[in-house]
Amino acid sequence: MKKFHNEPYTEETLIKLRIFRDYLRSWLPVFINNRNIYWHEINIIDFFAGQGCDINNTSGSALIIFEELQPYLELVKEKRIKINIVLNEKEGEIYERLKNNIEKYLYNSSYNVKTENRKFQELFYSYYHKLLNTNAASLIFLDQFGIKEIDQKIFKMLVTLKRTDFLFFISSSITNRFIEEESINKHLRLSKKDVEEKSYKYIHKIVYQSYKSQIENESYFLAPFSIKKGANIYGLIFGSNHPLGMEKFLNIAWKYDKLRGEANFDISNENIISEQLDLFTGKSGKAKKVELFEEYLKKKILDKEVTTNKDIYLFTINKGFIPKHARKLLRDLYNKGIIKNWHFSLNHKSCLKNSILEKIILL
Ligand SMILES: C[S@@+](CC[C@H](N)C(=O)[O-])C[C@H]1O[C@@H](n2cnc3c(N)ncnc32)[C@H](O)[C@@H]1O
Numbered sequence: 001m002k003k004f005h006n007e008p009y010t011e012e013t014l015i016k017l018r019i020f021r022d023y024l025r026s027w028l029p030v031f032i033n034n035r036n037i038y039w040h041e042i043n044i045i046d047f048f049a050g051q052g053c054d055i056n057n058t059s060g061s062a063l064i065i066f067e068e069l070q071p072y073l074e075l076v077k078e079k080r081i082k083i084n085i086v087l088n089e090k091e092g093e094i095y096e097r098l099k100n101n102i103e104k105y106l107y108n109s110s111y112n113v114k115t116e117n118r119k120f121q122e123l124f125y126s127y128y129h130k131l132l133n134t135n136a137a138s139l140i141f142l143d144q145f146g147i148k149e150i151d152q153k154i155f156k157m158l159v160t161l162k163r164t165d166f167l168f169f170i171s172s173s174i175t176n177r178f179i180e181e182e183s184i185n186k187h188l189r190l191s192k193k194d195v196e197e198k199s200y201k202y203i204h205k206i207v208y209q210s211y212k213s214q215i216e217n218e219s220y221f222l223a224p225f226s227i228k229k230g231a232n233i234y235g236l237i238f239g240s241n242h243p244l245g246m247e248k249f250l251n252i253a254w255k256y257d258k259l260r261g262e263a264n265f266d267i268s269n270e271n272i273i274s275e276q277l278d279l280f281t282g283k284s285g286k287a288k289k290v291e292l293f294e295e296y297l298k299k300k301i302l303d304k305e306v307t308t309n310k311d312i313y314l315f316t317i318n319k320g321f322i323p324k325h326a327r328k329l330l331r332d333l334y335n336k337g338i339i340k341n342w343h344f345s346l347n348h349k350s351c352l353k354n355s356i357l358e359k360i361i362l363l
Contacts, residue, residue, distance in 0.1 A: 004145075005094055009054045012229040015264050016169060019225060019236060019252055020061055020141055023167060024068045026248045031137045032072045032081060039163065041082045041136035045127070047120050048143040049087040051094045052101035061141055062087050062098060066105040073110040083111035084136075086127070090119050120149050124157075131161055142168035147175060147207075151187045152214060158239060159215050159222075165240040167249075172204035173232045189213060201228070201267055204235030211237060221246035223320060225253050226263035244348040246317045254322055259287045261320060293321050294329045301333070301360060308357040309344035316346070323347065337363055 009017065024044070031042055044065050052062040059067060065085055069076075076083060087102065089095040095117040106113055116123055120142075131138055138161070142150060147170050150158075158166050175188060175195065188210040198206055208224035215222065223246060225236045238249040254261035259272055266272075272285045297315060300306040306315055316326040323346035334342035340361035349355055 005051055006055055008056045009058055010229065012227050015227055016236060017061065017064060020167060021064045021068060022252045023249060027139055027165065028068060028072060032075055037079055037081065039135060039137045040080060041134060043084045043136050043138040045086040046141045047088050049089045049098055051097035061143055062102055069111065073108060076110045085111055085113045086116065088116040088118060088123050092117060124154060128157060131164060138164040140164060140166040142166060144169060146171050147187060155211055155214060159220055162241065165245045167236055167238050169236055170207060171234050172207040175207055201233065203233050208237055223249055224262065226267060228265040243317060243351050247322065247348060250317060250320060250322050260289050290325065293319055293325060297326060297329055308359055309346060310350035310357055312344060313346045313350050339363060
């Protein structure tokens with residue numbers, strides 16, 4: 001693994017880091033820019049920080065945290081928000097490099113930085129009670145090598161945390177190769193059959209489903225993003241107990257995969273060149289996944305299982321789509337004279353306790 005630190009980041013690592021940066025960029029203003037500050041403390045924890053950058057000084061997760069905080073430094077002081085940054089790296093030599101690489105940021109009094117040189121699981125257990133009891137908002141990044149650090153117990157602990165979003169990386173193809181090994185199976189509830197039934201390119205989605213099946217809280221949000229590098233498939237798994245967190249992550253996923261919002265490659269082998277109608281074949285450039293979503297949502301509306309703006313919103317994000325997809329279907333239904341109205345507010349505010357719900361009227 002030494003190689004990782006002595007080489008430039010690969011395109012696939014850069015995608016992972018872009019997603020992390022984009023998420024941080026849309027997460028921070030929710031807690032800092034808001035007119036009403038509900039939580040005066042923010043935790044950003046990078047449990048596998050590496051050395052902070054690659055051999056070409058391209059920023060890695062640790063430096064990205066400081067860079068993304070930069071625009072808020074004055075505001076943070078003004079609003080008296082306490083920002084705690086924790087950066088952990090197990091390997092001594094890499095840890096020393098990390099400390100050097102972040103040194104220039106340490107003199108800023110807008111945040112508290114703690115660097116740790118510990119094994120992830122040990123540190124996670126010792127921090128957990130703080131995260132559980134704090135009245136803060138937290139973002140956790142878990143950029144492990146392989147698959148073994150986020151076991152079932154740790155995953156369960158992560159999804160139990162309130163006001164905590166996490167993003168973890170996992171080398172999903174390893175599960176495919178070693179599915180029958182005890183060391184893999186203790187992390188995932190997967191059988192050889194589960195993996196063999198589906199095509200290999202879906203392996204990260206299968207791994208995601210296995211994590212999802214471990215969550216008891218039905219209103220918890222979890223989303224995958226598959227990343228292919230050569231023959232290997234890796235991926236990110238995002239978790240949040242807030243719909244706004246899920247929506248923000250999905251917006252990013254759809255930014256990087258305009259057709260399906262889930263991978264850095266053509267996961268369904270559909271060879272779609274653009275979303276526009278093809279002039280020669282007359283075929284729509286819409287992915288099958290989008291068509292299925294529209295059909296499913298339409299059926300739910302006609303069967304009166306989805307009856308309000310809140311239902312539409314939650315159905316949409318739970319299926320890995322964003323409000324624009326639902327809006328498009330609603331407009332079509334309206335144009336066809338199936339529903340009376342289509343201008344619904346599709347956002348997380350519809351999930352607030354006292355929100356007045358907008359009803360769908362079928363014609
Ligand atoms: C994929 S790299 C992290 C890269 C980093 N996020 C970046 O953006 O450059 C994983 C890092 O975790 C460290 N590591 C591996 N096992 C660990 C463990 N059990 N606890 C803490 N760190 C660990 C490795 O030394 C390595 O630097």
